[in-house]
Amino acid sequence: xxxxxxxxxxxxxxxxxxxxRDGSIDWHCPISFDAxxxxxxxxxxxxxxxxxxxxxxGPGTRHYLGESLVLRTEFDTPGGAVALTDFLxxxxxxxxxxxxxxxxxxxxxxxxxxxxxxxxEMELAPRFEYALTVPWLEMQGGALEMRGGAAALRxxxxxxxxxxxxxxxxxxxxxxxxxxxFVLWALDPSGDEDHEHPPARELLQATxxxxxxxxELHVSYDGVAxxxxxxxxxxxxxxxxxxxxxxxxxxxxxxxxxxxRSDTWDYRYVWLRDLSFTMRALxxxxxxxxxxxxxxxxxxxxxxxGNRHVPIVLGSDGRRDLSERxxxxxxxxxxxxxxxxxxxxxxxxxxxxxxxxxxxxxxLREQIAxxxxxxxxxxRDFADRAAGGxxxxxxxxxxxxxxxxxxxxxKVMCWVALDRALKLAERLGEDxxxxxxxxxxxxxxxxxxxxxxxxTIGAYAGAFGSDQLDASVLLMPLVxxxxxxxxRMAATIRRVESGLSVGPLIRRWEDEENGFVICSYWLVExxxxxxxxxxxxxxxxxxxxxxxxxxxxGEMNDPSSGQIMGNFPQAFSHVGMINAAWRLTELxxxxxx
Numbered sequence: 370x371x372x373x374x375x376x377x378x379x380x381x382x383x384x385x386x387x388x389x390r391d392g393s394i395d396w397h398c399p400i401s402f403d404a405x406x407x408x409x410x411x412x413x414x415x416x417x418x419x420x421x422x423x424x425x426x427g428p429g430t431r432h433y434l435g436e437s438l439v440l441r442t443e444f445d446t447p448g449g450a451v452a453l454t455d456f457l458x459x460x461x462x463x464x465x466x467x468x469x470x471x472x473x474x475x476x477x478x479x480x481x482x483x484x485x486x487x488x489x490e491m492e493l494a495p496r497f498e499y500a501l502t503v504p505w506l507e508m509q510g511g512a513l514e515m516r517g518g519a520a521a522l523r524x525x526x527x528x529x530x531x532x533x534x535x536x537x538x539x540x541x542x543x544x545x546x547x548x549x550x551f552v553l554w555a556l557d558p559s560g561d562e563d564h565e566h567p568p569a570r571e572l573l574q575a576t577x578x579x580x581x582x583x584x585e586l587h588v589s590y591d592g593v594a595x596x597x598x599x600x601x602x603x604x605x606x607x608x609x610x611x612x613x614x615x616x617x618x619x620x621x622x623x624x625x626x627x628x629x630r631s632d633t634w635d636y637r638y639v640w641l642r643d644l645s646f647t648m649r650a651l652x653x654x655x656x657x658x659x660x661x662x663x664x665x666x667x668x669x670x671x672x673x674x675g676n677r678h679v680p681i682v683l684g685s686d687g688r689r690d691l692s693e694r695x696x697x698x699x700x701x702x703x704x705x706x707x708x709x710x711x712x713x714x715x716x717x718x719x720x721x722x723x724x725x726x727x728x729x730x731x732x733l734r735e736q737i738a739x740x741x742x743x744x745x746x747x748x749r750d751f752a753d754r755a756a757g758g759x760x761x762x763x764x765x766x767x768x769x770x771x772x773x774x775x776x777x778x779x780k781v782m783c784w785v786a787l788d789r790a791l792k793l794a795e796r797l798g799e800d801x802x803x804x805x806x807x808x809x810x811x812x813x814x815x816x817x818x819x820x821x822x823x824x825t826i827g828a829y830a831g832a833f834g835s836d837q838l839d840a841s842v843l844l845m846p847l848v849x850x851x852x853x854x855x856x857r858m859a860a861t862i863r864r865v866e867s868g869l870s871v872g873p874l875i876r877r878w879e880d881e882e883n884g885f886v887i888c889s890y891w892l893v894e895x896x897x898x899x900x901x902x903x904x905x906x907x908x909x910x911x912x913x914x915x916x917x918x919x920x921x922x923g924e925m926n927d928p929s930s931g932q933i934m935g936n937f938p939q940a941f942s943h944v945g946m947i948n949a950a951w952r953l954t955e956l957x958x959x960x961x962x
């Protein structure tokens with residue numbers, strides 16, 4: 370089983386696929402990001418895959434074509450070289466390109482001869498519904514149809530196929546300038562198809578043009594580490610559901626953050642916790658209109674304010690109920706269980722989400738001429754909730770499942786909610802009790818300064834009354850709660866740096882083994898705000914070096930091996946990279962502060 374960081378990422382902004390260095394697609398959910406998989410070998414050797422590679426070839430060398438998510442892998446063999454181009458074709462109307470009248474989702478693979486001659490093997494072993502169903506395989510109209518349960522696929526290719534009971538195989542010769550295409554269509558399981566499928570080359574050109582035009586219109590960042598930041602912007606776009614504007618945390622489920630533990634979570638959802646940092650990254654490296662769509666997605670998804678707590682996570686289609694269950698028939702990535710579908714975090718109370726949403730609205734204030742009535746009502750409700758509930762315990766931003774606590778970062782983000790609401794007050798309507806908001810904002814500030822400080826560790830702790838270091842306190846200067854140069858804040862930054870560092874990475878807390886990528890980029894920002902440009906840049910460059918060969922980042926890295934861990938690619942890590950790059954760019958232009 371390939372390691373997490375060995376994979377490339379494909380997306381059509383509705384769903385995703387992961388491709389290994391040896392040409393195997395080991396993860397794909399054809400209908401949507403969080404739909405059941407048809408290829409799931411990242412979670413079990415028998416959960417489905419689709420491999421195309423030459424015989425006698427080792428792992429390929431690979432790169433994306435331009436600023437796209439079209440992946441080209443080249444394989445060398447004793448007799449010649451072969452290139453494999455993989456991509457998910459854009460849906461109709463996506464990026465402004467119409468492909469046919471009503472094109473279903475298409476996963477495309479094109480094999481080309483580069484030099485000499487080589488024998489190529491193809492093995493397609495679909496396993497529907499997270500490998501609960503082996504589909505029927507049947508040739509129909511010159512193509513291979515696969516049907517089972519609620520799923521249906523159709524493979525169109527010019528290569529002769531051999532059918533076995535549970536898979537299709539092929540072996541064919543490829544010479545220089547030869548080209549063979551495989552297009553896997555996700556069909557309507559009813560069999561009601563009323564269109565002609567475009568050829569692979571047409572899909573390739575439309576998809577490349579779609580990415581080119583999106584980058585031309587949206588990506589203009591040219592600061593520090595521009596190439597990696599622009600790649601990260603493309604990854605974030607690939608993690609954005611084009612239907613709603615929701616940005617999912619990752620396209621995978623249950624890839625372990627640590628080997629041998631049970632921290633295997635389903636990340637194929639939209640976290641409000643990530644919102645303000647994601648919005649800033651989109652604002653820096655992509656386009657404010659994309660961020661504007663995300664805010665509109667929240668207004669629609671959350672509905673009219675009510676008595677229930679604000680959900681911290683939503684489906685990319687806006688649904689709230691993400692009930693969690695275990696897939697006990699799957700072995701798990703490298704034997705790590707359980708394999709989870711859904712995420713129980715949807716039931717948790719996290720006070721920080723109000724701050725993330727209001728901070729995003731404040732960030733977008735110049736791009737949005739006027740908030741509509743629904744958005745105004747939502748933002749006012751969040752400010753009132755922060756003012757009335759900030760004293761309550763909650764699960765915290767790390768989603769503790771044992772018990773609720775008085776987490777420092779939760780209080781800080783409630784302060785952010787009220788601070789940004791006050792700054793937006795003139796745009797939130799009439800009859801607002803701004804005096805109450807201001808009083809509670811100041812109460813939060815004084816309480817955090819008093820209750821979160823630990824003389825024992827000489828730093829602000831992760832929770833009131835605690836003596837434990839927690840990297841979440843690095844948010845305090847990033848959101849403007851305290852300047853980095855405040856003596857106690859500066860001491861906290863240095864204490865986190867010395868107490869939680871493992872190489873260029875930092876851990877979230879002292880007994881965690883692996884380094885958490887976004888927290889490590891937060892430290893880069895804090896060091897920059899302190900004016901320690903040399904240390905900030907050194908750590909930043911070392912962190913960038915932990916991305917895989919395609920510039921993709923996971924949630925964590927093993928500090929001893931550098932191996933990527935956790936669900937992959939991780940939006941929050943790419944967000945952290947972009948924001949740290951922007952901070953260093955601003956430091957070079959304006960100096961510390």
